[in-house]
Amino acid sequence: MREVIDGVFEIRLGYVNVHVVVTDDGLVLVDTGLPRRAPAIERALRGIRRSLGEVRTVLVTHHHPDHVGSLAEVKRRSGARLIAHAADAPHITGAFPATPPAGLLGKLVGRLIGDVEPVKLDQLVADEAEPLPGFTALHTPGHTRGHLSFLLDRDGGILFAGDAAGSRGGRVTPPPGPVTADPAEALSSMKRLAERQFEHAVFGHGRAVTGHAVEAFRKAL
Incomplete structure (x- = not known):
């Protein structure tokens, strides 16, 4: 970790990142990583003298299994409120049956990840909603239909991009095409993010960009 x-931590769990925000009302998680990662999140939180039981809310960026894999377990251990977009909700709750990823590589990754336990959501949010004090939800479709990014009003603004964008070598990149539902729409979402104001950005995959992050988005476009 x-x-x-200040107060925003990144936990790297294999190739995917989970983010922790310390607030006056407890901890907020942005995504939960792969299945069976709740113990790893717990160990990381101990490093800042916190515990999984202090998690009050989980903000879900999208339904892919490397982002919601431990959502049900985190809910059981913490009682946290789970928040997502309506378009991705059926994939999280189990209303839509899981479909294997496309292609040989996708199928292999699917087998390695394993099954994701469905879980009930507590709140559905739309574009520009404020699910928590200081947080704004931004509907950024493309990677999935219901993908959300979150903008936190802290230290000049910090964007939790999820998989609306990634980073590589300190540069902002589009989400990976093979697992993006609509690449053209994903690019439009990146352009919309680049119109906002934020100093820092964190991603589901890749290292954070600290300082002048919105300029990095504009350069990428």
Whole structure:
């Protein structure tokens, strides 16, 4: 775990990141990583003298299994409120049956990840909603239909991009095409994010960009 800015931490769980925000009302998680990762999140939280039981809310960026794999277990251990977009909700709750990823590589990754336990959501949010004090939900479809990014009003603004964008070598990149439902729409979402104001950005995959992050988005486009 590393602190990105004051009170915002990044936990790297394999190839995917989970983010922790310390608030006056407890901890907020953005995504939960792959299945069976709740113990790893717990261990990371101990490093800042916190525990999984202090998690009050989980903000879900999208329904892919490497982002919601431990959602049900985190809910059981913490009682946290789970928040997502309506378009991705059926994939999380189990209303839509899981479909294997396309292609040989996708199928192999699917087998390695394993099954994701369905879980009931507590709140559905739409574009520009404020699910928590200081947080704004931004509907950024493309990677999935219901993908959400979250903008936190802290330290000049920090964007939780999820998989609306990634980073590589300190540069912002589009989400990976093979697992993106609509690449053209994903690019439109990136353009919309680049119209906002934020100093820092964190991603589901890749290292955070601290300082002048919105300029990095604009350069990428």
